[in-house]
Amino acid sequence: MNLLTLFLSATLINNIILAKFIGMCPFMGVSTRVKSAVGMGLAVIFVIFGASVLSWLLYQFVLAPLGLDYMKLICFILLIAAFVQFTEMFIKKNSPSLYKSLGIYLPLITTNCAVLHVALDNVAQGYNFIETCVNSIAVPVGFMLMLVIFATIRERLEGNDVPAAFEGNPIAFIIAAIMALAFTALNGLV
C-alpha cells in the first residue's frame, strides 16, 4: 500500500474516533480545553507510536516464530502498560517541564483502548515495519486532530446560549455526531 494513502486513510478517512469510535473516553473527557487537548494528543502520539512499534517487533520476532499468536493480546497489554510506566519515569527524570504538560495524561493513556487497537491492527493487517511506523503515527495524529477540533468547538460553546437540557455532555455528543457525519464526506478521497 502506498504510504501516503495509508497515512491519509488512517488520519482522515478511517479516523479512529469518528469512523471506528475507539478512544471515546479521552475524546469526551479531555476536550473541554484546547490546551489539555493538545497535551493529551501529544502524549497519545508518543505512546501509540512507541507501544505499537515495540508490539510489532515482539510479534514478528518472538510470538510468530514460536507459534504463540494466541498470546498477542495479553502480551501487547503488558507491553503497553510497561511502556507507559517507562515513559512516565523517563519524563520525570529528564524533563520536568514536559512532565508538567504531558505526564499527567499518561495514566489516562494506559486505559485508552486506541493504543491496543493500533498494536493489534498493525499485526492483523500484515503491515511491514515501515507501514507499521506510518500507521502508528497517522492514527494518533488523526486522534489529536479530532480532539483539538472538538475542544475548540466546546470552548466556543461555553459563551453560547445552549438550552439547559443540552448543556455538557448531550451537546458534546451531538457535535461529535455531526463531525462524524461531516467526515464521511472524505470516504471517496483515497
Place this chain on the structure above:
Amino acid sequence: MKYLYAVLIAVALISLYGWLYIQNHKTPVPEGCESLKPDCGACGIKNCSVRKKYEGVTDHGNS
C-alpha cells in the same frame, strides 16, 4: 515446550511491568508538579480508576 515458552514470555513481561512500576513510583515527582491533576472532568465515568485517584483534589466534574 510451546507452553513453556508461553509461560516464560508472560512471566518476563509481567516482571518487566512490575519492575518498571516500582521504579516509576520510586522516582520523585519534579518540583512544582506535586499537585497536578488531569483535566478530564467532562467525562462522566464515575468508577474510572484515574478519576478515583484524583477524586480528593478534583474540584470539577459531573460526579
